[in-house]
Amino acid sequence: MSISPPATRDPGIRVREVSENRGHPVLGALSPSRAGDFLQCPLLYRFRTIDRLPERPGLAAFRGTLVHEVLDRLFDLEPQARDLAAATALTEPALADLLAAEPEAAFALEEDAAWPGPVPEVSEDSRTAVLAQARALLEAYFVMEDPSQVVPEQREQLVEVVLEDEFVLRGYVDRLDSTAAGLRVVDYKTGRSPGPMWEQSAMFQLRFYALIVHRATGRLPHRLQLLYLGNGEVLTYHPDAEDLDRFERKLRALWTAITRAADRSDWRPNQSKKCQWCSHQALCPAFGGTPPPLPGQPDSGSSLTVVQ
Ligand code: SF4
Numbered sequence: 182m183s184i185s186p187p188a189t190r191d192p193g194i195r196v197r198e199v200s201e202n203r204g205h206p207v208l209g210a211l212s213p214s215r216a217g218d219f220l221q222c223p224l225l226y227r228f229r230t231i232d233r234l235p236e237r238p239g240l241a242a243f244r245g246t247l248v249h250e251v252l253d254r255l256f257d258l259e260p261q262a263r264d265l266a267a268a269t270a271l272t273e274p275a276l277a278d279l280l281a282a283e284p285e286a287a288f289a290l291e292e293d294a295a296w297p298g299p300v301p302e303v304s305e306d307s308r309t310a311v312l313a314q315a316r317a318l319l320e321a322y323f324v325m326e327d328p329s330q331v332v333p334e335q336r337e338q339l340v341e342v343v344l345e346d347e348f349v350l351r352g353y354v355d356r357l358d359s360t361a362a363g364l365r366v367v368d369y370k371t372g373r374s375p376g377p378m379w380e381q382s383a384m385f386q387l388r389f390y391a392l393i394v395h396r397a398t399g400r401l402p403h404r405l406q407l408l409y410l411g412n413g414e415v416l417t418y419h420p421d422a423e424d425l426d427r428f429e430r431k432l433r434a435l436w437t438a439i440t441r442a443a444d445r446s447d448w449r450p451n452q453s454k455k456c457q458w459c460s461h462q463a464l465c466p467a468f469g470g471t472p473p474p475l476p477g478q479p480d481s482g483s484s485l486t487v488v489q
């Protein structure tokens with residue numbers, strides 16, 4: 182069980198710490214997003230975790246990365262300096278650093294550019310537009326909490342726990358705060374709070390974070406919060422030990438289902454309304470496509486993928 186020391190912060194974007202623990206040789210570790218993929222659609226899980234198919238960078242995800250980066254930098258400042266003007270001033274350098282570190286992110290900003298293809302030039306209009314969107318989300322953030330009063334213990338923190346040899350739970354937590362009531366886990370969401378279709382996924386993510394933090398540190402978080410900057414709402418969860426025990430059993434059952442699917446190479450599509458956001462419809466049998474051979478199988482043209 183581990184919670185690593187915070188990643189060192191050099192000038193520029195924070196380089197996320199990468200675990201040295203590979204977990205399962207093919208499937209890697211289980212994270213909230215990969216677990217969510219399997220629950221949504223086993224074939225989507227396969228495409229992302231085993232085939233590791235590239236996906237076009239999306240504007241919403243990039244906007245989220247930008248706002249996370251700004252909020253992370255904001256907490257590098259002394260508490261009294263963490264105001265909206267400071268956050269606003271941080272957006273432009275954060276955008277420049279993100280585009281320098283990940284040139285492919287330009288596809289997110291230039292939505293008409295053909296992908297895959299040459300990385301497009303980011304126009305001034307696109308920069309201005311995404312900066313304005315990020316600043317509006319930061320304004321919403323300052324209505325929701327006062328960062329000068331927040332005492333983060335960790336930020337952008339890798340947290341993982343080894344439940345069994347090849348069964349590793351892993352996640353990155355935006356913020357772990359010390360409060361009078363105890364440990365608080367905070368995650369920023371730059372979209373709106375979920376409707377019925379997504380609320381279960383959000384609660385799943387909160388329980389996942391609660392479980393890894395508890396198992397990794399021995400401390401039961403007092404409260405977990407998802408801050409939805411898109412509409413100023415907060416989803417809160419107060420975990421208790423029994424609920425987390427039940428959730429751990431659920432994750433073990435999920436992991437059994439995933440490893441069984443891997444053993445049988447049986448990754449079935451599960452068509453739903455969420456398919457409209459899937460990048461892989463062209464390869465999906467539910468939409469008339471054919472998945473590529475699994476890595477390591479004849480004709481795949483590649484060796485077995487080892488997930489880091
Ligand atoms: S299109 Fe739908 S069914 Fe097909 S892989 Fe994507 S999520 Fe699964």
